[in-house]
Each structure stands twice: as C-alpha cells, then as structure tokens.
Amino acid sequence: MSTAQLDRPSRVAANPSGGALQRVARLRRTSPGRLQLILAGLLTLGLLTGLVAGLTAATAATGTADLGNRAQPLLVEAETIYSALADADTTAAQAFLAGGLEPTDLTRRYSDDLDRATTALTSAARRTPETGRSADAIRRLSTDVARYSALVASARANNRQGLPVGAAYLSSASTLSRESLQPQAQALFQAAQSEVDDGYGDARSSWWSALLIVLLLALLAALLLAQRHLSRTTHRTFNVPLLIATTLTLVLALGVGTVLVSQRAHLTEADTEGSWPVALLAETRIAALRERGDEALTLAARSGEGALETDFDQTSARLDDLLTDAGQVMPDGYAGSAVRAAAQAHHDYVGAHDKVRKLDNDGDYDGAVALTIGAPTSGTFTGLTDDIGQALENRKDVFRRQIGAAGHGLGLLTVLGPLLALLVCGLAFAGIRARLEEYR
Amino acid sequence: MRARVALVAVAALTVLAAAGCSGDSSPLPGRPSASAGPAPTGAAAVDVSCRPRASLKPAGALPAPGRMPAGSYMAEIYKRGRLVLGTSQDTLLFSSRNPFTGKVEGFDVDMGRQIAQAIFDDPDKIQIKVIAYDKRVSSAVDGSVDLVADTMTANCARWKDVDFSSIYYEAGQKVLVAKGSKATSINDLGGKKVCSARGSTSYDNIGKVPAKPIPVARPGFGDCLVAFQQNEVDAISTDDTILVGLAAQDPYAKVVGRRFTDEPYGMAMNKQHPEFTRFVNAVLAKNRANGTWKSTYERWLGDFGPAPQPPAAEYKG
Numbered sequence: 232m233s234t235a236q237l238d239r240p241s242r243v244a245a246n247p248s249g250g251a252l253q254r255v256a257r258l259r260r261t262s263p264g265r266l267q268l269i270l271a272g273l274l275t276l277g278l279l280t281g282l283v284a285g286l287t288a289a290t291a292a293t294g295t296a297d298l299g300n301r302a303q304p305l306l307v308e309a310e311t312i313y314s315a316l317a318d319a320d321t322t323a324a325q326a327f328l329a330g331g332l333e334p335t336d337l338t339r340r341y342s343d344d345l346d347r348a349t350t351a352l353t354s355a356a357r358r359t360p361e362t363g364r365s366a367d368a369i370r371r372l373s374t375d376v377a378r379y380s381a382l383v384a385s386a387r388a389n390n391r392q393g394l395p396v397g398a399a400y401l402s403s404a405s406t407l408s409r410e411s412l413q414p415q416a417q418a419l420f421q422a423a424q425s426e427v428d429d430g431y432g433d434a435r436s437s438w439w440s441a442l443l444i445v446l447l448l449a450l451l452a453a454l455l456l457a458q459r460h461l462s463r464t465t466h467r468t469f470n471v472p473l474l475i476a477t478t479l480t481l482v483l484a485l486g487v488g489t490v491l492v493s494q495r496a497h498l499t500e501a502d503t504e505g506s507w508p509v510a511l512l513a514e515t516r517i518a519a520l521r522e523r524g525d526e527a528l529t530l531a532a533r534s535g536e537g538a539l540e541t542d543f544d545q546t547s548a549r550l551d552d553l554l555t556d557a558g559q560v561m562p563d564g565y566a567g568s569a570v571r572a573a574a575q576a577h578h579d580y581v582g583a584h585d586k587v588r589k590l591d592n593d594g595d596y597d598g599a600v601a602l603t604i605g606a607p608t609s610g611t612f613t614g615l616t617d618d619i620g621q622a623l624e625n626r627k628d629v630f631r632r633q634i635g636a637a638g639h640g641l642g643l644l645t646v647l648g649p650l651l652a653l654l655v656c657g658l659a660f661a662g663i664r665a666r667l668e669e670y671r
Numbered sequence: 672m673r674a675r676v677a678l679v680a681v682a683a684l685t686v687l688a689a690a691g692c693s694g695d696s697s698p699l700p701g702r703p704s705a706s707a708g709p710a711p712t713g714a715a716a717v718d719v720s721c722r723p724r725a726s727l728k729p730a731g732a733l734p735a736p737g738r739m740p741a742g743s744y745m746a747e748i749y750k751r752g753r754l755v756l757g758t759s760q761d762t763l764l765f766s767s768r769n770p771f772t773g774k775v776e777g778f779d780v781d782m783g784r785q786i787a788q789a790i791f792d793d794p795d796k797i798q799i800k801v802i803a804y805d806k807r808v809s810s811a812v813d814g815s816v817d818l819v820a821d822t823m824t825a826n827c828a829r830w831k832d833v834d835f836s837s838i839y840y841e842a843g844q845k846v847l848v849a850k851g852s853k854a855t856s857i858n859d860l861g862g863k864k865v866c867s868a869r870g871s872t873s874y875d876n877i878g879k880v881p882a883k884p885i886p887v888a889r890p891g892f893g894d895c896l897v898a899f900q901q902n903e904v905d906a907i908s909t910d911d912t913i914l915v916g917l918a919a920q921d922p923y924a925k926v927v928g929r930r931f932t933d934e935p936y937g938m939a940m941n942k943q944h945p946e947f948t949r950f951v952n953a954v955l956a957k958n959r960a961n962g963t964w965k966s967t968y969e970r971w972l973g974d975f976g977p978a979p980q981p982p983a984a985e986y987k988g
Contacts, residue, residue, distance in 0.1 A: 330773025385900075394920040395767040396900075398760065399893025533760055533768075533775070533801035535815065594753045594798035600773070 262464060263670040266663055269457045273659040276453050280446040281652025284487060287439035288644035291494060294434035295641065299634035302430035303506060305358045306423040307627065310513035311351040312372065313416035317520040319344035320408040323383055324527035327401050328600050345380055368419040375411050379404055405528060427506055434498055440491055447484045454480060465666060472662030476655045483651045490640035497637035505630025508560050512623040515557060518550040519615055526584055530591065530600055547581055566622040573618035580615055583608040721827040724935055725987035726837045727945055729953035736792035744944035745790055748817055754790060756783035757802040757816030761893030763916030764971050765822050775799045778971040779820040782839055782938060785963065786818060789954045803890055805870025808832050811939045818938050822913055824872045825937035834948040835937030837955050837984035842910035843930025844873055847917055856928030860884040863905040866895035873909035876932050892917060910934050915975065935982065956984055
C-alpha cells in the first residue's frame with residue numbers, strides 16, 4: 232500500500248517527459264507530425280542563431296572597444312610614466328652637474344616630466360581594476376612620486392643656499408627613482424602589455440564566432456533539408472517563405488562573415504602594425520633614457536666608470552637590437568625613416584658618450600661635464616628621442632585607425648543579427664504552417 | 672687569548688683574500704670583520720698592536736717638483752700628468768662639492784693638492800675620484816686611486832691592506848642630535864637610531880656603546896643628514912669635524928658630548944710602493960714645519976678656534 236502511494240506521484244512526474252518522447256515518436260509516424268517536428272527544429276536553430284549572432288557581435292564589439300579604449304591606452308600611459316620618470320631623474324642629475332643655480336630649461340623640463348608622469352598616472356588609475364598587479368604598481372607609484380618630488384624640492388632648496396646636503400637629497404631622490412619608481416613603472420608596462428595581448432583574444436572572441444558559424448551552417452542545412460522534404464511530400468516544388476528564409480540566412484551568414492573577417496583582419500593589422508611596434512618603440516625610448524641617465528649619474532657620482540657605465544654598455548647594445556628590430560618591423564614609410572634617423576642619432580650619441588668617458592677617464596672632469604650637458608650632445612640625444620617619439624606617434628595613429636575599422640559593423644550586427652534570425656523563424660513558421668493547414 | 676687567535680685567523684684570511692681583500696670595517700662576504708672580534712667593552716677596545724699612528728720614515732731630502740726619482744711611483748704619477756685622489760664629495764669642510772662652483776674642496780682635498788704640488792709644482796694636476804666610504808681601502812689596494820684622503824682613521828685592521836701616511840689630523844667621535852634633544856652624549860641614546868656611513872669606523876663604534884643605540888648605515892654622511900632631516904634617524908655619530916660640517920647645514924641640529932674615541936686621520940696608499948708613502952710623509956713633514964698645515968687648518972677649520980699644533984709624526988722603519 233505504501234509502495235503504491237509512493238509510486239503514484241513519481242508516475243505523475245515521469246508522465247510529461249515520457250509523454251513528450253512518446254508524442255515525438257508518434258509525431259514522426261504522421262505527415263503533419265513530421266512537419267511539426269521540422270518546424271520546431273527550424274525555430275530552435277533560428278532562435279539560437281539569432282541569440283549567438285547577437286552575443287558574438289556584442290562580445291567582439293566590447294573586446295575591440297576595451298582594447299582600443301582601455302588596454303592599449305594603458306600601455307601608452309605606462310610608457311609615458313616610465314619615460315617621464317626616467318627623464319626627470321636624468322634631468323635632475325644634469326641640472327646638478329651644471330653647478331650653481333639649476334639652468335631654467337632643465338628645471339622646466341623636470342617639471343614637465345613630473346606633470347606628464349602624474350597625469351598619466353591618474354588616467355592609468357582610471358583604466359585599471361581596483362585589484363591586481365597594475366593597481367598595486369599604480370598605488371606605489373602614486374605615493375613614491377610624491378616622496379620623490381619632495382626629495383628633489385629639498386635638494387633644490389639646499390642647493391640654493393649653497394649647502395652640500397642638497398647633493399645627498401638628490402642622490403636619495405635618484406635612488407628612489409631607480410629602485411622603486413622605475414621598476415614599478417616597468418611592472419605596470421608589462422602588466423599593460425599582457426592586458427593588450429589578452430585584449431586581442433577577447434576582441435577576436437573566437438569561441439563565439441566558431442559557435443555562430445556552426446549554427447549558421449546548421450540552420451542553412453536544416454532549411455534546405457526542410458525544403459527538400461516539402462517538395463517531395465507535397466506537389467509544390469518551391470516553398471516561397473522558406474526560400475526567402477534561406478536567402479535571408481545566406482545574407483546573415485555573409486554579413487557575419489564579412490564583418491568578422493574584416494574585424495579580424497583589422498585586429499591583426501592593429502597588432503602587427505600598431506601594438507607591437509608601439510611596445511617595441513616604447514621599450515626603445517625607455518632604453519635611450521636609461522642610457523642618458525647612466526651617463527649623467529656616473530658623472531654626478533664622480534667615481535669614474537662603475538656599475539652605471541656597465542649598465543650603459545648593456546643598455547646601448549639592447550637599444551641597437553631594438554632599433555634593428557624596429558627597422559625590420561617598419562621597413563619604410565614615415566615610421567621607417569624616423570627609425571633610421573633614430574639609429575643614426577644613437578650612433579652619434581654613443582660617439583659623444585665615448586668622448587665624455589675618455590675625457591673623464593683622462594682626468595678632465597670639467598671637460599666631460601661640459602661635453603655631456605653641452606648643446607651638441609644634448610641636441611643629438613633629443614634628436615634620438617624625438618625620432619623614436621615620431622615613429623611612436625605614427626604607430627599609435629595606425630593602431631587607432633585599425634581598431635576603429637575593426638569595430639565597424641559589429642554594432643549593426645548586434646542588432647541586425649537577432650532581427651534577421653527572428654525574421655527567418657517567422658518565415659519558416661509561415662511556410663510550414665501553410666502546409667500544416669492543408670491537413671486540417 | 673681568544674682575541675689573538677681571532678686576529679691571527681683574520682690575518683690568515685687577509686692573505687688568502689689577496690687582491691679582493693680590504694681592511695674595511697664593513698664585513699665582506701666570507702670574511703669576518705676585524706672589529707667584530709673583540710668584546711665590545713666600550714671605546715677602550717682599540718687594537719694598537721701595530722702602532723697605527725706610526726708610518727714609514729721619509730727617505731732623505733724631498734726631491735724637487737718635476738724631478739722624481741727614476742723608477743719610483745712618483746715618477747709614474749708624473750708621467751701620467753695627474754695625481755688621482757680618492758675622497759668623498761659630501762663631507763663639508765673636508766671634501767665636499769661646492770654647490771656654487773661644482774668643485775670638490777676641503778681640508779682633505781688640500782692635503783692631496785699639496786702632494787700634487789710637490790710632484791708637479793702645480794696643485795691643480797689632480798683628479799678627484801669620489802669613492803664610497805666602504806671602498807676607501809679597496810680603491811687604494813686595486814690601484815684605482817693613488818691616494819685616499821677621506822677622513823680616514825689609521826687603524827690596525829686597515830694597515831693590513833694599505834699603508835697610511837703619518838697622522839695629519841686628530842679627530843674623535845661625537846654625536847649630533849636635534850636642537851631640542853635632552854641627550855648630552857651618545858650614552859643617552861640607548862635604543863635610538865644613530866646614523867653613520869657604511870664602512871666607517873664610526874659605524875662600528877656606535878655598536879660598541881654600552882647604552883646600545885641602534886646603528887643605521889647610509890652610503891655617506893650627507894645621506895645621514897637627509898635621514899636625520901626626514902626623521903628616519905634620531906642622531907648622527909661620527910668624527911666631530913664631520914659633525915660640525917653637518918650641523919652647519921642644519922640650524923636645528925647640535926653636536927653634543929665629549930669625544931668618546933680617538934680618530935687619527937692618515938692618507939691611505941697601496942702597499943706595493945712604500946717609496947710613495949715615504950714621499951707623502953716627507954711632504955707632510957715639510958708642511959708641518961713651514962706653516963702650510965696651519966694655514967690649511969685656518970682656511971677650512973678656522974671658525975672653530977685657532978689652529979692647534981699639527982699632530983706629531985711617528986715612524987716605524
């Protein structure tokens with residue numbers, strides 16, 4: 232008795248599914264049943280395709296926009312922070328080398344550097360989630376930049392009063408810059424670089440695209456099979472609504488294909504012609520500034536060639552490699568000629584640096600200082616960074632153009648994809664319903 | 672007895688360490704610091720077994736400038752055209768960078784210039800190389816400088832690696848505190864952070880004070896003043912003369928207490944060419960006698976009162 236009572240509800244629960252399966256099996260045996268099944272299949276596929284088309288387009292659009300508006304700008308800002316801080320350090324050391332009151336153009340350059348760094352830091356903070364590697368780096372940078380500028384301000388105040396402790400303040404500031412600020416900026420740069428790499432993956436949204444293509448093909452096949460079935464079982468060769476639905480599905484597939492292929496082509500272009508050269512050139516500019524900093528700090532330390540000069544040699548070799556790579560990536564055009572000019576300027580600058588070292592090693596410290604902060608050497612070095620900067624701006628433009636083009640059509644697809652799919656569903660319903668009516 | 676064993680061990684290690692060695696007080700990897708050996712019984716534990724004040728006796732009359740004996744190290748310097756002096760650039764009055772001119776100047780630099788004068792008849796034929804405090808011994812040993820004049824105490828640990836000139840200045844360690852501080856000597860600074868230059872004898876001496884102040888090392892004394900002004904340390908302790916130079920840059924600092932150590936300054940040179948040490952001693956002897964030492968003292972340290980008698984030269988062979 233008790234078992235009967237337990238059995239009853241379970242049978243009730245099993246009934247609908249069991250009933251549904253039985254109904255499907257029963258439907259397959261009758262002609263209108265088969266039509267109903269075909270209709271159900273077409274509607275399911277159509278709705279799914281519409282949904283996935285919308286989602287794919289939306290994901291790709293979001294990914295592309297995120298890449299263009301967040302990840303890549305973050306990379307550029309990280310480079311700005313890094314190079315501005317490195318330049319500030321070098322400039323402060325050069326102003327110190329000059330002796331007496333710091334030259335106005337150098338103090339102005341230092342202030343500009345610090346402004347650039349803090350502005351970039353603020354906007355980088357906006358583009359970074361609250362936790363993670365980038366966020367940590369930004370927090371440390373923000374506190375340390377304040378400490379750094381306070382130390383440099385003390386150095387200047389003391390220097391103005393003729394107190395030698397100014398030099399000690401400056402070297403504390405420089406230590407802070409080299410041991411904390413610049414490594415943090417580098418960490419941020421690397422984090423941004425991997426975000427850009429991830430960004431390309433998100434923008435391509437390959438899984439969604441693959442699913443969409445499979446669904447579109449399935450829908451197309453289903454429509455064709457349905458029409459073949461109809462033309463065999465009825466006396467009409469063509470079912471007009473289904474024919475239109477097929478055409479629409481083809482149009483949708485073509486549209487999706489065009490948009491996605493073009494998006495991917497532009498993304499690839501943005502990567503190889505934009506992001507990659509931008510990262511390469513950013514690293515080049517950082518290396519150049521590091522060289523110049525090594526040179527100035529070696530002279531400021533007044534202790535002959537030491538670890539900093541070794542660093543200069545290593546950085547210089549790396550810079551040559553980077554410029555060679557950049558030359559291969561950008562063989563011609565505006566950026567190409569800028570890179571070639573930069574390579575020449577670097578060659579000239581290293582020549583001047585060798586003279587500086589020779590003067591210092593031979594005991595002519597004042598001569599070495601005069602040569603390194605003098606107009607010709609400064610001009611050569613500024614030429615080098617300007618050339619790199621021009622190539623960098625040019626590549627940033629390319630990136631912006633390509634990423635803009637990659638986003639084209641995705642918004643339209645987000646709306647039109649589901650709409651077209653709904654239309655296909657409607658047509659399929661209309662086409663098959665007309666045949667079903669005949670069995671009433 | 673144990674202390675002697677330790678010293679022998681240190682000496683043996685010194686020989687083994689060969690070119691890489693330095694008698695600096697800063698401990699190097701693989702080599703125990705000589706000053707860390709004896710028990711810290713206050714300032715009394717100074718090793719004088721080697722007679723650190725005694726240098727090599729000048730050999731005969733000083734050669735005329737430009738006429739250095741053939742084959743001597745002085746002739747080598749003359750041929751090179753400049754004397755390379757190792758010093759610091761942040762020790763006001765002894766060797767610091769003049770912020771207005773960018774030149775490094777002071778009592779120590781003038782000592783070096785007087786040697787250049789004796790070799791070249793031109794005190795400007797000198798190249799200033801700034802060396803860290805913990806590189807003072809190694810720079811003389813590896814030959815990167817000819818002469819180190821950098822408020823450097825002649826002690827037995829360093830004598831193992833370098834030769835010192837005769838003593839050219841008598842200093843002693845004191846302590847610099849904030850103007851409002853109630854401390855009257857280093858003994859009142861137990862548990863407080865006291866800064867000194869890394870590799871200086873002053874740094875080791877702070878650790879030996881019974882009141883147990885916390886020694887804090889910075890690359891130089893200018894960096895100590897920065898730390899003091901940023902409230903990272905409570906006091907700075909080193910030779911009185913250096914402290915006076917620091918206090919002169921900060922109206923909110925004062926030097927207190929009596930000297931609790933003796934720091935006789937000598938110029939350090941490579942042991943390979945004792946003739947140069949004898950030459951330097953001859954120049955020092957001449958300048959003590961003819962009043963050059965006194966006028967140099969007055970030029971840099973005259974604000975602290977009249978010049979005392981120059982330290983008497985002691986020789987050992």
